[in-house]
Amino acid sequence: VQLVESGGGSVQAGGSLRLSCEASGYLGSGYCMAWFRQVPGKEREGVAGVDGYGDTEHANSTKGRFIISQDNDKNTLYLQMNSLKPEDTAMYICAADPGLCGGMILSRQYDYWGQGTQVTVS
Numbered sequence: 615v616q617l618v619e620s621g622g623g624s625v626q627a628g629g630s631l632r633l634s635c636e637a638s639g640y641l642g643s644g645y646c647m648a649w650f651r652q653v654p655g656k657e658r659e660g661v662a663g664v665d666g667y668g669d670t671e672h673a674n675s676t677k678g679r680f681i682i683s684q685d686n687d688k689n690t691l692y693l694q695m696n697s698l699k700p701e702d703t704a705m706y707i708c709a710a711d712p713g714l715c716g717g718m719i720l721s722r723q724y725d726y727w728g729q730g731t732q733v734t735v736s
Contacts, residue, residue, distance in 0.1 A: 615637060615638070615639035615640070615641060615710055615712070615725075615726040616637070616638045616639055616726075617635055617636070617637050617708045617709070617710055617726060617727065617728035618635065618636045618638075618728060618729075619633060619634065619635045619706065619707065619708050619728045619729065619730060619731040620633070620634050620635075620636075620731060621633040621634050621731060622706060622731030622732045622733045623732075623733070623734070624734045624735075624736065625698055625733075625734070625735055625736075626735070626736060627698060627699055627700055627735055627736065628697060628698065629698050629735070630694070630695060630696045630697075630698065631695045631698065631733060632692060632693065632694050632695070633649065633692065633693040633695065633706055633708075633731060633733075634690055634691070634692055635647075635649070635690065635691040635692075635693075635708030635728060636688070636689060636690050637689045637690070637691065637708075637710055638689065640712070641666070641710060641711075641712045642666070642712045643666045644665070644666050644667075644712075644713070644714050645665065645666045645710060645711065645712050645713075646663060646664075646665050646666075646710070646711045646713065646714070646715035646718060646723055646724070647663065647664055647665075647684065647691050647708070647709065647710045647711075648660060648661070648662060648663035648664070648682075648708075648709050648710075648718055648719055648723075648724065649661040649662050649663075649680075649682060649691070649693045649706055649707070649708060649709075650706070650707045650708075650709055650719075650721060651702075651704035651705065651706045651707065651733075652704055652705050652707060652730075653703070653704045653705075658707070658721050659673065659675075659704075660673055660718070660719025660720060660721065661673050661675075661676050661680060661682075661693065661706070661719065662676060662680055662681075662682035662693060662718075662719065663682065663715065663718025663719045664682050664683070664684055664691070664718070665714075665715040665718065669715075669718075670682055670718075671718040671719055672719075673719055676695075676702075679695065679696050679697045679698075680693060680694065680695050680696070681693070681694045681696075682694075691708060693706065695733070698733075698735045699735060700735050700736060701735075702733060702735050703733060703734050703735050703736075704732075704733060705730040705731070705732050705733075706730060706731050706732075706733050707727060707728055707729075707730040708727070708728040708730075709721070709723075709724035709726065709727050709728070710724065710725075710726045711723055711724045711725050711726065712725075
């Protein structure tokens with residue numbers, strides 16, 4: 615499975631961005647996918663996750679501002695980010711796992727990771 619993120623960039627506080635993660639390879643029907651973010655010197659943080667049945671989970675830090683969604687026809691995962699804050703600045707990384715979701719926003723769930731796309735909020 616390969617994951618390629620896009621959509622990052624620089625934005626002013628209060629603005630919006632939509633990230634995309636295109637997945638290639640077979641994940642099956644009971645997969646788990648998520649967005650994480652990482653700042654140098656800090657642990658990777660789970661932002662939002664979704665499984666193959668459409669259930670989602672959002673971290674408390676982003677709930678109400680970020681929305682995860684997927685387009686199964688396009689094998690693409692999205693993260694709509696609204697009301698961005700400077701503390702949202704990070705590398706945003708897409709993750710996937712073909713197994714059942716034991717913890718959607720726990721990094722140990724995932725075997726496959728993208729390279730990331732940088733989001734900078736000023």
